[in-house]
Amino acid sequence: MPARRTSARTSRGAGGRAAIPQLDWRAPQPAPIVLVSGPEDVCAERAIAGVRDYLRAEDPSLEVSDLRADDYEAGTLMAMSSPSLFGEPRLVRVAGVEKATDAFLTEALAYLGHPQEGATVLLRHTGASVRGKKLLDAIRAGTGGGVEVPCPAVKRDGDRVDFAAGEFHAARKKIAPAALRALVAAFTDDLTELAAACQQLIADVPGDITTEVITRYYGGRVETSAFTVADTAIAGRYGDALIALRHALASGADPVPLVAAVAMKLRTMARVAGKRGSSAAIAADVGMKDWQVDRARRDLNGWNEQSLGRAIQATARADADVKGASRDAVFALERMITVIATRAPFGG
Template structure:
């Protein structure tokens, strides 16, 4: 058995075991995969398996449920076989583990079997198994932790998708990246699959036209790309995004609805200094929605927000039949919001 690393000072703060990125997973006698994001956890676990299998194709892989555990299973699966093949044991449901599993796992991490890798998956959905997690993180055994933090914010999704293309050494233009992320805003698993499809299928750079060709059927959510760009004050980009969305078949009515939803959220949190969690509970919003609305409010004031809301209300009536040209109504709304000034005022003044 390999010598253990020297103990760290008791004054050290935070986990005493290495924190390893899910993008660069590696094996260790004990691998804790923690956090709620299943896409990242699955990538990490598969990466550890592939790493071990590349070292020895004879790798024995076993799966265990910690919430439906038969006593003695962990030791039986990690014990050396007759021919000494390496062993990988993947344990799911640690956040719901039985007492029998908890007791045996606590004993096992103190003396891991040579040639065995045990992956413990804990989603963080409960405090069950906390004693085991604390022992692993304290360096009781020879372990590492691979965090699978939740991907909630728009910026997190953008970073995730950008990382997919960077890892594949594939270039995606910024507007195409935003359109792709917006098209899969509600499902990180689908976003990951879309990134991998584009990486595998497309030769050369990934452009707006590529995103339209592959995912034009999801144009109903491309409205949020236009709204985000306009609210951020990027006037030229907002008009380009609007025309791109319309050319892709976007309907003006849900386009205006997307603006109204974001502006409504901004108005609800404007001027409020409550902590995000407390404010979100009071308003019936998610924490990340409050955080996003507060970020969107940067550069806005009561007057400009009022103008934007009025422009959106007018556009809503016009695209529903009060005007002959819904496209002009959309462009006027985007102009007022992106410039934060009455329509007809020269941008920048």
């Protein structure tokens, strides 16, 4: 069997001792012990499948076994990891380590001292509890010759954009920035669905991925997102903003929520504008989340006090117009988008 490589960044622990390698979940590699940690199941599932595929590419006769640490029968780990009659490599996948029984923890700690030749034991710990801390500490200290694949939560807007961008980068597929934002906006609530959408586009689309491609595949979801209209206008993409607005209206979007989405983003920008300090400090000061501060700071690029004031006034006027002050709600929306996207007075 070829020598296993674990080229990854290696962090330093307390006292300068080398900690185990930290591997990217998109490019995991096997080791006698593989700890897949963190709450993001989408990333963890990819990492676990990646380790299996790596081992199977080395030797198609790989034996794969599964056990649960929270419903564990004594002796199972050793039985599954021990060499078989014909010496095939073994992969033992252990789920539920954050709820492990005492029996499993005792045997797993003992196993670290004497890992079986040709076996990879993969432990999945979600971080939902501190159960198994002694075992994790031992692995991270290097006992057993392990590696760790961190799978932190993907919750912030920026994290979701980075996640989707990473999907396309890993597949060497180009996606336009506007298309990337539209795709992420269409799947804000479910990372599993976003991941599946990325993989579908990678598999189905032969060339670069444009906003037109996103609209064709996920138009129903994209068009119903008022924040797509808001994002494109605030970013100064006038043509894209008008197209997004027309798609939204054509799909039956109500003008009132459209204006409300724009108003909410502008209010957030106004609360952050001019403030200095870390995102966490500003968030605590204005009563927001730090990711909201980060997003508002990005949105404020190219804005000043005058243009932001005009945008807020235009949005307030549009809010009144779409609620009955004007007979032409579409014109009111287009005027608002024009002022925001061009950052200039209407008709100026």
